[in-house]
Amino acid sequence: MPGELILAFFLVRYFRKSVPETSPLKKWDKLLLQAMYVIAVLALLDLVVFKNNVIDWIAHFILLGSIGIAYLHPDFRFFRNTIIAVLPFAIVSFLTDVIGLIDTPFFRRIDNYLDIILFCTIAWMIAMFIIVNKQRKALEKERQKREIEEEQHRFIAARRAELETMVAARTSQLLEQKEELEHALHELRETQVQLIQKEKMASLGELTAGIAHEIQNPLNFVNNFSEVNKELLEEMDHEIAKGNLDEVKEIIKDIKENEIKISQHGKRADAIVKGMLQHSRLSSGKKEPTDINALADEYLRLSYHGLRAKDKSFNATFKTDFDGSIKEIEVIGQDIGRVLLNLINNAFYSVNEKKKAKDQLQEGEKYEPTVYVATKKMERKIQICVRDNGNGISQKVLDKIYQPFFTTKPAGQGTGLGLSLSYEILKAHGGELRVETREGEFAEFIMELPFT
Amino acid sequence: MDNMKILVVDDEPDMQTLFQQRFRKEIKEGIAEFAFAHSGEGALQYLQLHHHEAVLILSDINMPGMSGLELLQHIKQKYATPPPVVMMITAYGDSENYNTAMRLGADDFLTKPIDFHLLKEKLKLQVNG
Numbered sequence: 001m002p003g004e005l006i007l008a009f010f011l012v013r014y015f016r017k018s019v020p021e022t023s024p025l026k027k028w029d030k031l032l033l034q035a036m037y038v039i040a041v042l043a044l045l046d047l048v049v050f051k052n053n054v055i056d057w058i059a060h061f062i063l064l065g066s067i068g069i070a071y072l073h074p075d076f077r078f079f080r081n082t083i084i085a086v087l088p089f090a091i092v093s094f095l096t097d098v099i100g101l102i103d104t105p106f107f108r109r110i111d112n113y114l115d116i117i118l119f120c121t122i123a124w125m126i127a128m129f130i131i132v133n134k135q136r137k138a139l140e141k142e143r144q145k146r147e148i149e150e151e152q153h154r155f156i157a158a159r160r161a162e163l164e165t166m167v168a169a170r171t172s173q174l175l176e177q178k179e180e181l182e183h184a185l186h187e188l189r190e191t192q193v194q195l196i197q198k199e200k201m202a203s204l205g206e207l208t209a210g211i212a213h214e215i216q217n218p219l220n221f222v223n224n225f226s227e228v229n230k231e232l233l234e235e236m237d238h239e240i241a242k243g244n245l246d247e248v249k250e251i252i253k254d255i256k257e258n259e260i261k262i263s264q265h266g267k268r269a270d271a272i273v274k275g276m277l278q279h280s281r282l283s284s285g286k287k288e289p290t291d292i293n294a295l296a297d298e299y300l301r302l303s304y305h306g307l308r309a310k311d312k313s314f315n316a317t318f319k320t321d322f323d324g325s326i327k328e329i330e331v332i333g334q335d336i337g338r339v340l341l342n343l344i345n346n347a348f349y350s351v352n353e354k355k356k357a358k359d360q361l362q363e364g365e366k367y368e369p370t371v372y373v374a375t376k377k378m379e380r381k382i383q384i385c386v387r388d389n390g391n392g393i394s395q396k397v398l399d400k401i402y403q404p405f406f407t408t409k410p411a412g413q414g415t416g417l418g419l420s421l422s423y424e425i426l427k428a429h430g431g432e433l434r435v436e437t438r439e440g441e442f443a444e445f446i447m448e449l450p451f452t
Numbered sequence: 453m454d455n456m457k458i459l460v461v462d463d464e465p466d467m468q469t470l471f472q473q474r475f476r477k478e479i480k481e482g483i484a485e486f487a488f489a490h491s492g493e494g495a496l497q498y499l500q501l502h503h504h505e506a507v508l509i510l511s512d513i514n515m516p517g518m519s520g521l522e523l524l525q526h527i528k529q530k531y532a533t534p535p536p537v538v539m540m541i542t543a544y545g546d547s548e549n550y551n552t553a554m555r556l557g558a559d560d561f562l563t564k565p566i567d568f569h570l571l572k573e574k575l576k577l578q579v580n581g
Contacts, residue, residue: 213514213543220543220565221466227568228473235476254473261466308514309544317517368517 004059004093005043008066011086012036015070015079018136028075035066060094081135085128089121199417203341209309210302214272218265225258225265232258272298275337289328290336292449293375296322296384299340300373307348316351321374326382329451335425336449339433342418343386343445347371349409350390350443357391380450381431387444393437401435456579457502459487461495461511461523462541474568484575492518496526499536508578510571513542513549521552528557537578541566 016032039062046055067090070076071083096114099106232255239247275298300318307314351369358367372387393401400406402423407414419433426433430450437443460471468488478484487502489495492515499507509527513520524538537560540553545563553561560574 216543216564217464221464221470223565224470224474224568228470232473232476254476257469258473261469265466304516305514315517315519315522 004056004063004090005039005046007086007089008059008063009036009039009043011063011066011070011082012039014082015076018079038062056097060090060097063090064094081128081132085125085132089118089125092118092121195415195417196421199415199421200338202415203338203345203418207302207306207341210304210306211272213305213309214301215269218269218272221265222262222269225262229255229258229262272302285332287330287332290331290333291328292326292331292336292382292384293322293324295333295337296320296340296373296375299337300344300371303341303344303348307345307352311352313356314348314352316348316355316369316371318371318373321372323375323377323382326375326377329382329449331429331449332425336429336447339422339425339447340384340386342422343447344371344373346418346445347386347388347390347443350392351388352390354390380452381448382451384447384449385444386447387442389442392439392441392443393435394439398435398437402433455482456484456508456575457487457505458484458508458510458575459489459495459498461489461492461509461515461520463490463512463515465490467512491515492520492523492526495523499527499531507536508575509536509538510541511538513540513553514544521549521556524553524556524558539574 012032012035016029016036042055042058042062046059063086067083067087070079071087076083092114096118099110099114232251236248236251236255239245239251297320300320304316304318348371351371355367355369358365368389370389372385374383374385374387376383376385397408401419403416404420405416406420407416423433426447426449431448434446434448435443436446460467468486471486471488472479475484475486479486487498489498492511495509495511496518511520511523520540520542524540527536527538535557538558539560539562540549540558541562541564542549543564545561550561559578562571562574
């Protein structure tokens with residue numbers, strides 16, 4: 001009976017085919033192939049040549065042997081279910097032949113039962129095969145699913161790694177940019193300090209002529225009055241010789257008065273030089289009691305004479321209205337002086353521009369360029385107003401006047417920092433800077449400073 | 453030297469004291485008489501009141517409001533006969549100021565600080581010549 005051989009053949013073939021590539025069973029491959037050849041040859045012999053029981057027994061042993069090896073060897077653990085499927089048939093088939101060998105009549109009597117049992121084992125085998133196959137397929141599916149999942153995991157991990165590198169690159173880029181920006185900011189701050197100093201020096205340069213004039217004037221008086229006194233003293237000598245005491249007394253009175261004048265003008269020159277030195281220095285940032293009226297008057301004169309010396313055609317009237325009740329106020333004198341200088345220079349500039357334009361048009365109406373500086377004491381604050389009857393400020397310009405570098409002057413004439421610095425200075429004093437204007441008519445800048 | 457009437461125009465009030473002291477002798481002897489104005493406008497007002505008097509005018513150029521040059525122009529236009537003598541005095545002795553003053557008919561041009569000896573000489577010349 002070649003059933004066992006066929007079964008053994010397919011069993012071995014099945015083992016060989018279903019072994020995965022990576023399995024340790026791969027080393028069995030050759031052996032299994034040889035076993036297949038042997039079984040095939042035996043089956044052929046059984047069919048064609050011998051037609052006897054020897055091959056039947058060999059077949060039994062091959063089947064049982066291969067089942068035994070497969071069952072016992074750990075490499076074949078994976079096929080245990082297949083082996084359980086085949087085992088009943090192999091045993092029953094073998095027992096059938098054994099019983100047939102021992103007692104023929106007994107065999108005949110139970111032959112039918114044995115056939116039924118054999119049939120059952122075949123049915124078992126088929127059922128088992130189907131189940132195993134199903135399980136295998138399910139397993140395979142599960143495995144494929146896991147593989148896909150793993151693939152996905154690998155993909156995600158790769159993506160994540162990629163993203164992380166990108167993030168790291170971006171972070172370092174941002175850090176670099178941040179450092180660059182910080183550097184730029186630092187440079188800007190330094191430039192700002194330099195610009196402020198430059199602006200200060202520029203306004204000092206503009207002032208130079210005015211300052212020279214302002215110093216020359218008192219010096220002239222000092223020289224003139226001292227010469228007069230020299231003459232008066234000589235005259236006094238004569239009068240004493242003549243014994244004209246009344247005249248002598250008169251002369252002494254004059255000399256005394258002149259001495260006072262000399263001292264006044266000397267002090268005036270001194271104050272101007274000190275103010276100039278203070279203006280050129282970096283701000284000490286210290287508030288000191290300052291006579292606001294004197295400060296305003298000084299800068300008004302400096303500005304006027306500075307512009308006058310620079311532009312011969314320039315001429316304007318300036319009027320002052322100082323509130324004498326203002327005592328000394330705690331301010332950073334040179335900063336407030338700068339604000340005054342800026343505002344007064346602007347006022348003179350504006351009236352001069354308007355006058356030039358009017359002269360060109362040769363309009364009949366008379367225009368008197370006037371700059372008006374006034375101080376006023378109010379409740380807990382003082383006001384300093386700088387008003388001019390110049391061109392005023394248009395709404396479009398008004399929005400930008402406190403912007404750094406904004407200027408309406410021709411290129412190279414204005415730094416554009418005057419009003420923005422003025423605004424900052426007043427803010428730092430807890431005060432404010434306001435403007436009232438009508439285009440073509442007037443502009444009035446109002447500084448307000450609090451005092452305690 | 454006849455009695456000479458001199459109008460000094462300068463925005464510096466101390467200029468008045470200085471002139472009075474410098475010409476102390478002349479004033480006392482009645483040779484010179486001084487009047488003072490502190491602005492161009494003030495000078496014109498004075499001239500309107502005293503235009504018939506023979507007047508010598510010494511004017512500063514740099515003054516707030518009407519400048520000395522404008523004043524000079526006014527005087528030379530308005531008071532043609534007899535033209536008063538006008539001397540300009542300025543701290544800015546640049547050629548532009550000088551040329552403008554001369555074009556407008558200034559009789560002389562002096563720079564500050566005033567050399568009073570020179571001024572006295574010039575005044576003598578004006579009166580005698």
